[in-house]
Amino acid sequence: MNRPTSRRTVLTAALAVAASAGAVSSAASASAAVPAAPSGAPSTTDTTVDNHSWHSLADWRSGACAGTRPVAGRRPGLVIGRAEGSTDHTDPHTGTTAAWEYASWTSPLHHSTVPATEVIASWNAETPAGTWIQTELQGRYSDGSWTPWYVMGRWAAGDGDIRRASVDDQTDGRSSVWTDTLSVDDAASGLRLASYRLRLTLYRTPGSRLTPTVRRVGAMASDIPDRFTVPASTPGLARELLVPRYSQNIHAGQYPEYDNGGEAWCSPTSSQMIIEYWGRRPTAEDLAWVKPGLPDPQVCHAARFTYDYQYEGCGNWPFNAAYAATYDDMSAAVTRLGSLTDLEALIRAGIPVITSQSFLKEELTGAGYGTSGHLMTVIGFTGDGDVIANDPASPSDEAVRRIYRRREWENIWLRTKRYNASGKVVGGTGGVCYVYWPARPTAAQRRVLRSFGLL
Numbered sequence: 001m002n003r004p005t006s007r008r009t010v011l012t013a014a015l016a017v018a019a020s021a022g023a024v025s026s027a028a029s030a031s032a033a034v035p036a037a038p039s040g041a042p043s044t045t046d047t048t049v050d051n052h053s054w055h056s057l058a059d060w061r062s063g064a065c066a067g068t069r070p071v072a073g074r075r076p077g078l079v080i081g082r083a084e085g086s087t088d089h090t091d092p093h094t095g096t097t098a099a100w101e102y103a104s105w106t107s108p109l110h111h112s113t114v115p116a117t118e119v120i121a122s123w124n125a126e127t128p129a130g131t132w133i134q135t136e137l138q139g140r141y142s143d144g145s146w147t148p149w150y151v152m153g154r155w156a157a158g159d160g161d162i163r164r165a166s167v168d169d170q171t172d173g174r175s176s177v178w179t180d181t182l183s184v185d186d187a188a189s190g191l192r193l194a195s196y197r198l199r200l201t202l203y204r205t206p207g208s209r210l211t212p213t214v215r216r217v218g219a220m221a222s223d224i225p226d227r228f229t230v231p232a233s234t235p236g237l238a239r240e241l242l243v244p245r246y247s248q249n250i251h252a253g254q255y256p257e258y259d260n261g262g263e264a265w266c267s268p269t270s271s272q273m274i275i276e277y278w279g280r281r282p283t284a285e286d287l288a289w290v291k292p293g294l295p296d297p298q299v300c301h302a303a304r305f306t307y308d309y310q311y312e313g314c315g316n317w318p319f320n321a322a323y324a325a326t327y328d329d330m331s332a333a334v335t336r337l338g339s340l341t342d343l344e345a346l347i348r349a350g351i352p353v354i355t356s357q358s359f360l361k362e363e364l365t366g367a368g369y370g371t372s373g374h375l376m377t378v379i380g381f382t383g384d385g386d387v388i389a390n391d392p393a394s395p396s397d398e399a400v401r402r403i404y405r406r407r408e409w410e411n412i413w414l415r416t417k418r419y420n421a422s423g424k425v426v427g428g429t430g431g432v433c434y435v436y437w438p439a440r441p442t443a444a445q446r447r448v449l450r451s452f453g454l455l
Contacts, residue, residue, distance in 0.1 A: 048225070049336045049431075050114040051453030053218025054107055054198075055124075067103025068202060071213070075329070075439055077126075078105055080202050080211040089203075093163035093309040100203040107198045107217070115142055115192035116221035119182045120432075121152040122318040122334045123200075124216040124325035130205040131212040132156035132164075135318075137182060137219065139175065139193040149199065150177045153318055157326045163309035166316060179311045180318050180334075193221065215325065215439075220335045224430035230339075230414040232407055235385020237344040241352050243277045243379045245400035246296050248392040251303075254294060258303045259313045266375040267315040268302035269392040270354045271324055273377050274436050275302075277352060280327035296397070315373070317356075321434055329439040333454055336431040340387070340410045342452070343378060346435065349448040352379050354434040359412040360421060365405055369393060370421065373429075381406075 054060065060070035060078050067084030071077050083101035090097040121137050134154050139147040151167040170177040174191060175184050184191055198217055204210040248269040251262020259265065275281065282301050289304075290297035306323045308316040321332035337343055337353075346353055354377050361370035371393070379401075380388040387409040394400045412418075415428040435454060437445060449455040 047338075048114055048223050049338065050112040050116070050221045051218065051333070051335055052110045052112070052221075053216055053333065053454070055216040055218070055331075060105070062108050064106040065103075066105070068105040068200070075215055077213040077215045078200065078202070079213050080204055083204075083206075086206055089162070091162050093165060098161075099206050101206045101208075102201050102203045104199060104201045105214075106200075109140070109195050109197045110219075111195045112193070112221040114221050114223050115194050117184045117187045117192060117223045119193055119196055119219050119221045120180060120317060120334050121182075121198060121217070121219040122321045122332070123153075123155070123214060123218075124322065124331055125155070125157075125212055125214040126326070127156045127158070127212045128210060129158060129160060130208060130210045132162050132203050133212050133214065134201040134203070135217065136199040136201070137196055138199070139182065139196040141174070142190075142192040142194045147175055147182075147193075148172055150182055152177070152180065152182070153316075153322075155319065155322055157305065157323075159304070159307075164307070164319060165310040166308050168310060179308070180316050187223075187226075192223065196221070216331060216333075218333060220333070222336050222430070224336065224416050226416050228415055228417045229411055233339045233341045233410060235381065235406065236341060237348055237381050238383040238385075239347055240380030240388050241277065241347065241350060243352050243377060243390055244273050245390050245397045246273055246299050246392060247394045247397050247400055248299070249395055250295055250397070251299055254291075255300055255303065258307045259315075262299070262303070265299065265303045265314055266392050267317075267320050267354075268306045268323070269299050270375045270377045270390070271306065271320045271434070271436075272299050272302040273390055273392075274352050274354060274434075275324055275327055275330070278327075278330065278436065278438055280330060315375070317432065317434065320354075321436070324434070324436045330436060331439050332434065332436045334432065334434055335452065335454065337433055337452075338431060339414070340381075340385075340406065343433075344381060345448050345451070347378070347380055349445045350442070351435065351437055351445060351448070352377055354378075354436075355413050356429040356432045357409075357413040358418065358426075358428055360419075363412055364408050366402060367391070367393075367404070372420070372426075 057076040069081035080103045084103045086101045135152045136149045138149045155164045166179045202212045246269050248265040253261045287297045290300045303314050306314045306319050317334045324332040358373050377390040385406045387404045390400045391402045414431045416430040420426045
């Protein structure tokens with residue numbers, strides 16, 4: 001789906017044209033792992049990206065609580081301490097009106113190191129039945145004026161109380177929300193978002209002692225220059241992570257109520273691969289709703305529980321991160337990286353990355369398809385520096401592992417402008433990716449996550 005006024009004109013749930021069986025790379029055996037290169041100098045992060053989050057007990061205490069309270073523990077969080085008020089909420093996607101108690105928390109103002117044209121919020125939370133959360137963002141422009149409070153998502157892990165959804169038609173004439181991204185309408189004007197604050201509203205069934213628990217909330221602010229090409233990076237790592245392989249295409253036609261079926265499930269399929277890489281997966285009870293006999297029912301599960309009922313797709317970036325963080329002791333964020341050197345730093349530490357890109361068929365050798373927006377999982381690099389990806393747009397699970405040429409792949413991922421099949425200039429994602437990691441990372445993982453502002 002194209003976004004008319006935003007540089008980011010690609011949404012990641014867009015259908016990848018089905019790859020033919022002959023499009024699979026004939027590179028090395030899928031089970032072969034390339035030895036890791038020695039850990040070199042630490043990654044240099046992109047100066048056009050600022051990541052910031054609130055997740056420690058001190059972070060939660062630094063905000064303004066209106067009925068919420070921080071809770072200590074191995075993973076500090078934010079809960080409802082007492083109801084600040086109650087409200088009736090009509091879910092636009094079910095027509096049901098229900099009463100909810102609520103409490104809220106407002107973050108301190110964060111002054112971004114990058115005066116930004118785009119900001120994407122993401123969050124990690126637990127929402128037991130009878131609860132849900134809303135995340136809002138208010139930005140301060142470089143001229144000192146403020147945006148309104150924009151809703152960045154109404155979210156619950158389940159779908160029995162509300163339908164998780166983004167909110168359309170939010171603008172003040174200077175910036176707008178496009179599903180999951182707050183964008184300055186006219187970047188060429190020089191106007192930027194200099195700082196922002198986030199507001200969490202936690203909801204529960206009236207009279208209950210239920211509460212959501214928010215473990216992390218943050219945002220990625222960026223100012224990526226318009227570009228059709230990016231500088232080539234120098235290969236610096238040969239390593240392959242053993243990540244489970246799942247094809248979205250084997251789910252074609254299944255559960256069309258979720259983004260028209262599996263052929264559009266690149267985002268949740270990629271998310272499920274990495275969730276299982278970290279040793280987490282849905283239980284048999286979780287999967288009981290899936291029709292018996294379907295292959296990889298956990299992919300169907302991921303599609304259902306990442307689905308955005310407003311966007312009508314499974315490619316909402318923060319919703320995928322939030323889904324990953326519903327698994328035990330998992331953290332997740334949406335960010336941008338500046339080069340394959342940055343991505344190599346994460347792979348070196350054992351962290352695979354889900355990337356978003358768009359391209360014509362002839363722009364990515366071996367893909368066998370073109371796409372206006374597609375997610376795949378980068379799991380490593382060959383000795384020549386080429387990208388090893390688990391590409392869900394494949395005819396079978398066995399065919400998911402691909403090797404793509406480094407220079408081609410890097411450019412289609414990092415550019416912000418491209419020509420579509422009609423010769424029209426459209427947008428690219430500018431290095432957007434999802435990063436998922438365990439709540440207790442290793443020392444090496446902690447170092448690299450911290451270098452990108454993710455810890």
